[in-house]
Amino acid sequence: MTKPENPRGVELSSKQMKEGDVIVNKWDPRVKYAWATGEAISRFLEEMKNGKLIARKCDSCDRILFPPRMFCEECFKPTTEWVYIKDTGKIETYSISYLDKDARRITDPIFVGVVSIDGASEKMGIMHYFDETTKEDIHIGMPVKAVWKPPEEREGAITDIKYFRPLKEGEE
Amino acid sequence: MTIFRRRLQETGKEMSYEASKMALEEAGLELKDVDSVVLGSAPDAFDGIHLKGENLLDGAGGAGKPYLRVFVGGGTAVFSPIAGWWHVASGLADVCLVVAEEKMSSCFPHPQSAFGHIWDPILDRPLKPNLVWIFAMEMNRYMTVHGIKKEDIARVAVKNKRNALDHPCAQLAADLTIEDVLNSEVLAWPVQMLDISPPSDGASAMILASEEVAKKLTDDLVYLSGAGWCIDSTMWTDRDLYFPEYVARAAKMAYKMAKIENPPKEIDVAEPYDPFDYKELHHMEGLLLCDKGEAPILTREGVTERDGDLPVCPSGGLLGVGNPIAATMGIKACEIYWQLAGKAGKRQVPNDPQVGICQAWGDLMQYGSVLIMRRG
Amino acid sequence: MEEKIAVVGAGSTKFRPDTSEQNWKELMFEGASKAYTDAGLNPRKDIDSFVTCAEDYWEGFSIYDEFVPDQLGAAMRPTCTVCGDGLHGLAIACMQIMSGMVDVVAVEAHSKISDLNTYNDVVLFAFDPIYNRPLAGHPYYVAGMEMNAFLNGSGNTEEQCAGVVSKNMTNALKNPLAAYGKRVGVGDVMGSEPMFSPAKKLDIAELVDGSVVLVLARAEKAKDIADNPIWITGFGWNSGTPWLEGRTWGRASYAEEAAKMAYKMAGIAEPRSEIGFAEVDDKFSYKELMHLEAVGLAGRGQAGNDLENGRFHADGDLPINASGGSLGCGNLIEASGLHRALEVVLQLRGQAEGRQLNDVERGLAQSWRGVPTASGAAAIFER
Ligand SMILES: [Zn+2]
Numbered sequence: 001m002t003k004p005e006n007p008r009g010v011e012l013s014s015k016q017m018k019e020g021d022v023i024v025n026k027w028d029p030r031v032k033y034a035w036a037t038g039e040a041i042s043r044f045l046e047e048m049k050n051g052k053l054i055a056r057k058c059d060s061c062d063r064i065l066f067p068p069r070m071f072c073e074e075c076f077k078p079t080t081e082w083v084y085i086k087d088t089g090k091i092e093t094y095s096i097s098y099l100d101k102d103a104r105r106i107t108d109p110i111f112v113g114v115v116s117i118d119g120a121s122e123k124m125g126i127m128h129y130f131d132e133t134t135k136e137d138i139h140i141g142m143p144v145k146a147v148w149k150p151p152e153e154r155e156g157a158i159t160d161i162k163y164f165r166p167l168k169e170g171e172e
Numbered sequence: 173m174t175i176f177r178r179r180l181q182e183t184g185k186e187m188s189y190e191a192s193k194m195a196l197e198e199a200g201l202e203l204k205d206v207d208s209v210v211l212g213s214a215p216d217a218f219d220g221i222h223l224k225g226e227n228l229l230d231g232a233g234g235a236g237k238p239y240l241r242v243f244v245g246g247g248t249a250v251f252s253p254i255a256g257w258w259h260v261a262s263g264l265a266d267v268c269l270v271v272a273e274e275k276m277s278s279c280f281p282h283p284q285s286a287f288g289h290i291w292d293p294i295l296d297r298p299l300k301p302n303l304v305w306i307f308a309m310e311m312n313r314y315m316t317v318h319g320i321k322k323e324d325i326a327r328v329a330v331k332n333k334r335n336a337l338d339h340p341c342a343q344l345a346a347d348l349t350i351e352d353v354l355n356s357e358v359l360a361w362p363v364q365m366l367d368i369s370p371p372s373d374g375a376s377a378m379i380l381a382s383e384e385v386a387k388k389l390t391d392d393l394v395y396l397s398g399a400g401w402c403i404d405s406t407m408w409t410d411r412d413l414y415f416p417e418y419v420a421r422a423a424k425m426a427y428k429m430a431k432i433e434n435p436p437k438e439i440d441v442a443e444p445y446d447p448f449d450y451k452e453l454h455h456m457e458g459l460l461l462c463d464k465g466e467a468p469i470l471t472r473e474g475v476t477e478r479d480g481d482l483p484v485c486p487s488g489g490l491l492g493v494g495n496p497i498a499a500t501m502g503i504k505a506c507e508i509y510w511q512l513a514g515k516a517g518k519r520q521v522p523n524d525p526q527v528g529i530c531q532a533w534g535d536l537m538q539y540g541s542v543l544i545m546r547r548g
Numbered sequence: 549m550e551e552k553i554a555v556v557g558a559g560s561t562k563f564r565p566d567t568s569e570q571n572w573k574e575l576m577f578e579g580a581s582k583a584y585t586d587a588g589l590n591p592r593k594d595i596d597s598f599v600t601c602a603e604d605y606w607e608g609f610s611i612y613d614e615f616v617p618d619q620l621g622a623a624m625r626p627t628c629t630v631c632g633d634g635l636h637g638l639a640i641a642c643m644q645i646m647s648g649m650v651d652v653v654a655v656e657a658h659s660k661i662s663d664l665n666t667y668n669d670v671v672l673f674a675f676d677p678i679y680n681r682p683l684a685g686h687p688y689y690v691a692g693m694e695m696n697a698f699l700n701g702s703g704n705t706e707e708q709c710a711g712v713v714s715k716n717m718t719n720a721l722k723n724p725l726a727a728y729g730k731r732v733g734v735g736d737v738m739g740s741e742p743m744f745s746p747a748k749k750l751d752i753a754e755l756v757d758g759s760v761v762l763v764l765a766r767a768e769k770a771k772d773i774a775d776n777p778i779w780i781t782g783f784g785w786n787s788g789t790p791w792l793e794g795r796t797w798g799r800a801s802y803a804e805e806a807a808k809m810a811y812k813m814a815g816i817a818e819p820r821s822e823i824g825f826a827e828v829d830d831k832f833s834y835k836e837l838m839h840l841e842a843v844g845l846a847g848r849g850q851a852g853n854d855l856e857n858g859r860f861h862a863d864g865d866l867p868i869n870a871s872g873g874s875l876g877c878g879n880l881i882e883a884s885g886l887h888r889a890l891e892v893v894l895q896l897r898g899q900a901e902g903r904q905l906n907d908v909e910r911g912l913a914q915s916w917r918g919v920p921t922a923s924g925a926a927a928i929f930e931r
Pocket of ligand 1: 058059060061062063072073074075076
């Protein structure tokens with residue numbers, strides 16, 4: 001006796017779906033949101049437009065929190081101060097993706113990963129793209145710098161940074 | 173549990189009904205014997221129904237009863253029976269039916285489209301992320317910190333898909349080699365096609381009863397002996413992904429409750445969450461079943477095979493049986509029950525296992541739920 | 549109930565139709581901070597477990613649970629999401645304590661419904677995809693159908709429903725948290741725009757944002773934490789069939805069963821004489837009357853008459869929705885029930901300011917999850 005015994009369920013194949021053997025009930029939900037960005041992220045986005053990264057400091061634990069927030073999750077106290085940080089950092093991890101957001105295959109892979117930003121507390125960073133590097137060269141620990149869109153094209157979004165590229169020698 | 177497949181004909185309600193019915197039959201109970209019902213199900217975006225717990229409730233046997241849905245992302249698979257335990261342990265219910273359901277195939281163009289909405293709308297979503305990225309970034313960090321080779325990770329996929337050959341519900345059971353995994357299509361480096369569990373439709377159910385009632389139903393009692401659950405901060409880009417500290421916290425909570433001091437020695441069988449092959453290793457370490465970075469070595473040495481010293485995912489796991497998110501309760505919590513009750517048949521691990529652990533994981537790499545059972 | 553559990557902290561934001569200067573995290577942080585300050589607890593040390601009540605499509609996320617911990621002080625702590633009303637969350641929190649797994653639990657529920665631009669479409673998205681959803685239309689027609697069946701079956705009248713609106717919106721004038729306090733007469737309601745006949749514009753609670761947090765503790769802890777613990781002596785929850793076609797229209801079986809479960813736990817045999825005041829769901833005016841009859845605080849078909857006789861007014865024998873209810877405070881979506889619990893707690897503590905009821909010892913909070921559900925919960929609180 002092996003449990004589960006005689007498990008139930010009827011499989012439908014993709015072929016049956018495609019060839020119309022089954023009736024399909026479709027619905028395209030109208031779901032639209034406009035999230036209030038809140039105090040911390042509003043300022044963060046404004047500064048992105050200016051080509052700067054900004055963080056919040058917590059007086060209790062002395063951490064420089066990035067992305068910025070109005071309260072510190074460790075201390076559960078309001079954060080106290082705005083602090084500009086650099087637009088350079090270090091690759092904490094990365095992936096080279098051949099999938100788009102709907103799991104469709106793409107031939108030109110996306111380099112994506114987490115960058116910890118210089119000037120914020122250790123490990124604090126954001127997810128972003130990488131470019132001007134190769135599959136062979138990119139590595140965890142690589143120093144990188146933001147490449148910004150021209151000021152007139154910035155709109156107050158994470159994508160005001162186009163991507164991060166390897167930091168050149170002697171550059172800050 | 174139902175079979176797990178990319179697409180089942182049954183609706184979510186019908187799958188919930190089939191799984192519930194099977195569990196009631198196995199227990200020798202009828203719905204009228206059930207005092208309360210817990211439903212576990214992950215995003216509404218899969219089934220394509222807002223308030224999906226309300227829609228599923230009659231299929232899950234909840235109509236006219238105290239009925240609740242809990243939802244902690246992928247962690248729901250093991251969190252649901254924990255919530256069921258509260259119903260019984262609080263004295264409110266003698267019999268609690270726990271049902272877990274996921275109908276991922278309803279979501280077009282691909283279930284992964286629903287995962288687009290799990291990200292922060294301002295910081296992440298404009299980058300058009302794919303769910304696999306999470307795993308790729310975490311896997312890369314884990315491999316780099318410990319210097320782990322991909323072939324040692326691929327062994328997990330080979331083992332679990334082979335174990336799944338003995339599971340009657342399995343969607344992706346196969347006899348593969350390490351080379352097959354290493355040569356499979358690269359999706360998001362370092363993640364390849366055979367590193368991944370599939371999207372699935374399926375449901376599973378479990379019945380929890382007070383000791384008094386359970387003794388009347390069976391001689392082979394299996395007790396719930398420890399539970400833990402923990403969530404890490406939302407700010408996933410602010411932490412080191414190489415170790416799941418939140419799983420360790422949940423595990424410590426569960427071990428304390430179960431009075432387990434030396435997990436590697438005292439645990440006889442484990443079902444950690446394995447949506448990707450490296451996740452099994454990551455979670456073995458999070459569950460403190462070995463040291464950090466040691467799980468790939470144990471796997472290479474055969475310790476985690478079904479007949480090894482510490483059998484891990486004898487069910488075939490998500491990699492082999494399928495991944496209908498919350499419904500993987502059937503291959504985590506239900507599997508540990510079947511293993512300890514000696515009902516796992518072809519999948520049975522040898523040497524009369526006495527203590528087992530299962531774990532699920534979810535959200536933005538931040539949720540751990542852990543449940544420990546022991547034989548009566 | 550064998551295990552004694554108390555409310556040791558309570559906090560809430562104001563309820564406002566528009567909170568665009570705050571994001572959902574900042575709104576929840578405000579509610580939670582107030583409750584923790586009220587309890588005198590540091591969530592990072594003193595609270596064992598956290599529960600929030602939320603649904604993905606209200607929020608606009610696929611796994612909302614991810615976005616909960618930081619603002620509740622719950623990062624790296626036992627935390628979970630219940631897809632239910634705040635009183636469902638309260639039930640989960642109580643069960644956690646009764647199981648012996650934790651001692652102190654925070655329960656949060658909120659509405660950030662102003663972030664959602666297509667509320668009607670999302671409610672419709674909760675309808676059965678095969679039988680009901682394709683009929684489309686504004687989903688509140690279900691409430692119109694139910695109101696019609698209830699009034700016909702029970703003998704209560706549209707004017708009496710209008711009386712509920714008048715009472716609750718007027719009560720809300722004395723509640724500093726409320727968004728829709730206003731002096732409204734029965735004639736104003738009867739003359740308001742027909743919406744889902746027999747429901748008119750003023751019969752329907754308007755949406756509102758807010759976050760409510762309660763902190764619960766087991767008895768031994770509660771006495772150390774709070775000077776004025778309010779005891780939860782019973783709670784219950786229940787769901788009727790989800791099929792619109794299979795319902796007994798005009799009857800709120802979920803409320804009957806949830807109340808029955810709570811009364812049994814609290815040892816209440818005669819709710820009408822043993823309960824001093826209540827906060828019951830009034831997302832639609834008729835629902836207050838329907839729920840009062842379901843939970844046994846009014847005889848079948850009698851709720852409307854009782855209302856007209858002043859029994860449910862703030863100075864009556866059995867004050868109902870002294871807070872202003874959903875009609876006066878706003879529809880807080882899944883936080884509606886927890887707001888009711890908050891009001892009962894404030895009344896029992898004697899902290900209800902201008903709307904304080906005299907000599908109250910025991911109160912009921914009752915909730916309903918809204919169209920199209922037949923799910924709800926109830927809880928009894930005592931001084
Ligand atoms: Zn701090």
